[in-house]
Amino acid sequence: xxxxxxxxxxxxxxxxxxxxxxxxxxxxxxxxxxxxxxxxxxxxxxxxxxxxxxxxxxxxxxxxxxxxxxxxxxxxxxxxxxxxxxxxxxxxxxxxxxxxxxxxxxxxxxxxxxxxxxxxxxxxxxxxxxxxxxxxxxxxxxxxxxxxxxxxxxxxxxxxxxxxx
Amino acid sequence: xxxxxxxxxxxxxxxxxxxxxxxxxxxxxxxxxxxxxxxxxxxxxxxxxxxxxxxxxxxxxxxxxxxxxxxxxxxxxxxxxxxxxxxxxxxxxxxxxxxxxxxxxxxxxxxxxxxxxxxxxxxxxxxxxxxxxxxxxxxxxxxxxxxxxxxxxxxxxxxxxxxxx
Numbered sequence: 001x002x003x004x005x006x007x008x009x010x011x012x013x014x015x016x017x018x019x020x021x022x023x024x025x026x027x028x029x030x031x032x033x034x035x036x037x038x039x040x041x042x043x044x045x046x047x048x049x050x051x052x053x054x055x056x057x058x059x060x061x062x063x064x065x066x067x068x069x070x071x072x073x074x075x076x077x078x079x080x081x082x083x084x085x086x087x088x089x090x091x092x093x094x095x096x097x098x099x100x101x102x103x104x105x106x107x108x109x110x111x112x113x114x115x116x117x118x119x120x121x122x123x124x125x126x127x128x129x130x131x132x133x134x135x136x137x138x139x140x141x142x143x144x145x146x147x148x149x150x151x152x153x154x155x156x157x158x159x160x161x162x163x164x165x
Numbered sequence: 166x167x168x169x170x171x172x173x174x175x176x177x178x179x180x181x182x183x184x185x186x187x188x189x190x191x192x193x194x195x196x197x198x199x200x201x202x203x204x205x206x207x208x209x210x211x212x213x214x215x216x217x218x219x220x221x222x223x224x225x226x227x228x229x230x231x232x233x234x235x236x237x238x239x240x241x242x243x244x245x246x247x248x249x250x251x252x253x254x255x256x257x258x259x260x261x262x263x264x265x266x267x268x269x270x271x272x273x274x275x276x277x278x279x280x281x282x283x284x285x286x287x288x289x290x291x292x293x294x295x296x297x298x299x300x301x302x303x304x305x306x307x308x309x310x311x312x313x314x315x316x317x318x319x320x321x322x323x324x325x326x327x328x329x330x
Contacts, residue, residue, distance in 0.1 A: 084206040
């Protein structure tokens with residue numbers, strides 16, 4: 001089984017912006033509140049660049065969960081995200097920036113997570129040394145609150161104090 | 166504006182069964198409870214013959230409601246209807262039977278509405294006389310509880326006493 005080694009850092013400067021080789025907008029939100037006990041599934045609308053889809057996932061506990069995904073029109077997704085979603089929306093631009101080894105994936109968040117910028121680097125091995133540019137701040141690899149699943153429940157705008165370095 | 170004139174009757178006999186010229190199975194159910202105040206939309210899965218779709222409709226009050234519909238795989242729809250729906254499922258076979266004028270649409274319900282059979286006839290005019298075959302029972306055109314929207318909330322199996330003629 002392949003294991004993904006990923007390190008996650010806060011981004012503190014802007015020097016990376018002129019090194020961007022690709023950028024893609026992501027937006028996602030839910031049509032139902034996944035805390036509702038009455039629902040047996042989550043219904044998610046997601047935009048990734050020019051593609052959009054609707055995703056239905058069963059909420060059962062256990063190893064396997066049913067998942068269904070269908071492409072939908074981009075304009076439909078924009079409308080549904082604007083008018084029909086319940087709870088926080090995750091909206092971000094993912095920038096790719098070359099690293100010494102591999103590529104920095106830099107997520108700049110908007111909406112409920114406005115102001116948060118996180119950089120991720122995928123590594124072949126846990127012991128691979130990382131050359132850290134000066135726009136990289138504190139490492140947050142082990143801090144669950146910076147993960148997408150947390151940010152969609154407890155968004156950055158609701159944190160009491162924000163990290164600045 | 167075109168107005169649809171439709172009369173609705175209970176079906177009491179079986180003599181229509183050998184006059185069926187077409188039959189189509191319908192199944193539909195919801196992934197969320199439309200009574201949930203937290204949801205801004207209904208999410209419906211429907212099978213009609215060999216076709217299936219997912220339909221999202223905004224729950225806002227007013228003249229216009231947003232509606233989105235996408236085709237999905239029949240097997241996906243069957244699975245979702247079996248495992249992920251919330252509340253009663255509408256399951257019926259619609260039979261078409263020639264009438265003196267037009268065509269009888271006969272809906273035989275299963276599942277939560279098992280035992281209920283309703284015949285509908287579309288007419289060009291409210292004053293068009295209807296020739297009623299002997300398998301037709303009481304007229305229920307003005308009885309809201311026989312409409313799909315009612316049957317999905319308060320299904321036939323939960324009625325205290327059933328009509329027999």
